[in-house]
Amino acid sequence: MTENHTQNRALQQDARAWAKFTGCNYTSALRQMEDPLAQGFLGERISARKLIDTLEKHDLDGNEGDDFVLGEAGFYTDTAFSFNGKDDYIQLALIAEALEMFSRIPKTKSPEVSSYSLKDTVERFLKGTPAYYVTNGRLMWAAAALGLPIAEPDRGGSPNLLIGIPDNEHDYVRKMVINSGQSQPQAHHHRPPGYAHLRTALTQCAAGEPVAERWVRPTPAAEDPDPFHAWLIAQAGRDEPIGDFASDYAEGIRSSAHRIARNPDELVLLLNEIPHSPQAYDAAREVIGAWLGTLSPSPGIRTIEISDHTEEVGGFGAGAGTVERIEYRCPCGDGLIVEEHDNIPGFREHDVTINCPKCRDEWRLLDGRSVRDWALEPVL
Numbered sequence: 399m400t401e402n403h404t405q406n407r408a409l410q411q412d413a414r415a416w417a418k419f420t421g422c423n424y425t426s427a428l429r430q431m432e433d434p435l436a437q438g439f440l441g442e443r444i445s446a447r448k449l450i451d452t453l454e455k456h457d458l459d460g461n462e463g464d465d466f467v468l469g470e471a472g473f474y475t476d477t478a479f480s481f482n483g484k485d486d487y488i489q490l491a492l493i494a495e496a497l498e499m500f501s502r503i504p505k506t507k508s509p510e511v512s513s514y515s516l517k518d519t520v521e522r523f524l525k526g527t528p529a530y531y532v533t534n535g536r537l538m539w540a541a542a543a544l545g546l547p548i549a550e551p552d553r554g555g556s557p558n559l560l561i562g563i564p565d566n567e568h569d570y571v572r573k574m575v576i577n578s579g580q581s582q583p584q585a586h587h588h589r590p591p592g593y594a595h596l597r598t599a600l601t602q603c604a605a606g607e608p609v610a611e612r613w614v615r616p617t618p619a620a621e622d623p624d625p626f627h628a629w630l631i632a633q634a635g636r637d638e639p640i641g642d643f644a645s646d647y648a649e650g651i652r653s654s655a656h657r658i659a660r661n662p663d664e665l666v667l668l669l670n671e672i673p674h675s676p677q678a679y680d681a682a683r684e685v686i687g688a689w690l691g692t693l694s695p696s697p698g699i700r701t702i703e704i705s706d707h708t709e710e711v712g713g714f715g716a717g718a719g720t721v722e723r724i725e726y727r728c729p730c731g732d733g734l735i736v737e738e739h740d741n742i743p744g745f746r747e748h749d750v751t752i753n754c755p756k757c758r759d760e761w762r763l764l765d766g767r768s769v770r771d772w773a774l775e776p777v778l
Contacts, residue, residue: 412446419450422483430484435527436491439599440498440592440613444491444543452543453479472513472534472557473550479535485528492529493540496520499592500563501618502546509549509562513538516561516568522575526604534558564588570654583654584672591616624660626689633685640688643681662686662699670702670731679730683760683776690775698764698773701726701735711742719743728754729761729774737769 413428420427427446430436437443453468469477497520503509517537524530538559542548547562570588573581583589595613602609631651633644650656656672659665662685669682690696705725710718719742726735733754740747748769752758761774 408445415450416446416487419446420481420483420486422481426483427487430487433485433488434603434609435600436488438491439495439596439609441615444494444540446487449487449490449539449543453539456542468535468538470533470535473538473559475535475557477535489529489532490536490540490543492524492527493520493532493536494544495596496523496529497537497541497544497546497561497563499590499596500567501591503562503564507562509547509560510565511561511563511568512551512558513541513561514558515572516563519568519572519575523571524600525575527600537561564590566652566654573654585651585654585657587651587658588654624658626661626665627658629689629692630659630665630685639677639681640684643678643685646678662689663701666699666729667702670727683729684778687776687778696764696775698767698775699729700773701729704734728752728757730754730756733757735772735774737772739769 409428409431413424413431416422416430417424417427431446467474468479469475470479471477514534517532517534520537521530521532524532534557538548538561541561549560549562550556551558551560566588567590570583570586571590571593573583592613592615595611599609599613630644631648633640634648635641635645647659651658656668659668665682665686669679674682686699690698703724703726706722707724708720708722710720719740722739722741724737726737728735733752733756735750735757736753737750738748750763750769750772752761752763752774760777762777764773764775767773
């Protein structure tokens with residue numbers, strides 16, 4: 399009861415402040431404060447009083463005496479904000495939600511995403527909502543109210559500012575909202591942490607469904623890259639096939655064209671999933687061989703299991719048993735690694751074979767390993 403009273407009081411205070419600031423009537427302002435789209439999907443509802451205070455006092459967005467610094471078209475433009483009295487606050491709240499879905503850049507990093515490019519991305523993301531059109535100035539206004547880092551470009555005189563969100567996350571969202579089908583990102587390591595939740599919440603809201611679940615921003619993980627991935631990225635630029643392969647791999651990670659390979663096993667699986675040239679495959683074998691050479695003893699690689707079949711057999715006088723056949727995809731993807739186990743009293747045999755002519759020439763089974771613990775390494 400006390401919580402509802404406090405919440406209603408805050409809405410009423412915001413409505414009075416917004417009505418005075420924009421020139422609309424109190425009822426219209428309160429209706430905006432209470433709109434389901436403005437209640438905060440990724441955190442607390444952004445306060446209208448906070449928005450007003452930001453526009454008046456922020457170092458970059460605030461007023462300078464009687465002159466305004468920020469207008470609809472952007473930084474130091476001559477187009478003052480205009481308000482329709484119907485959904486201006488809702489628009490700003492939605493823009494703030496879209497910005498909230500991104501990670502926060504480290505304090506040591508300078509903002510680098512242009513407000514103009516970002517406003518276009520946010521506009522496309524919010525298509526179908528009252529924020530179907532986002533101005534450069536409102537994007538900057540919402541970013542400042544959220545406390546995002548904001549900076550002027552090196553070259554002065556631009557109506558655009560730089561906003562402190564990760565460039566790779568912005569690039570991911572931009573590709574998702576502009577492209578379609580296979581042109582969209584095929585991997586999601588750069589997807590903003592709040593992207594999926596906000597997408598779902600907006601869809602539920604549009605359908606008139608309650609959005610009960612509140613999103614909790616995940617705690618940033620400590621920087622601890624997978625050793626193989628970090629090593630492979632570090633090979634980029636070497637003047638040899640390994641360096642060329644590593645450069646292509648790094649570009650695919652940057653552009654979200656494919657996912658991260660945390661170990662050599664995943665690199666082989668990745669090559670099975672994406673188009674590649676024979677030269678790229680040969681270079682990948684060299685990469686794996688070079689990486690395994692840094693480890694002692696070599697753990698080899700394992701490929702993905704694709705089937706496991708066990709058949710019961712009657713036996714040959716000593717009792718019944720089973721014959722088990724487990725099939726794995728071979729490294730090149732065109733054949734199989736076959737593991738067989740005859741679990742029949744008196745006839746216990748276990749074997750693993752490379753059933754692919756190409757892979758028999760290019761890979762070998764590690765010595766000293768049990769059949770169930772088999773592993774491969776490239777023949778170079």
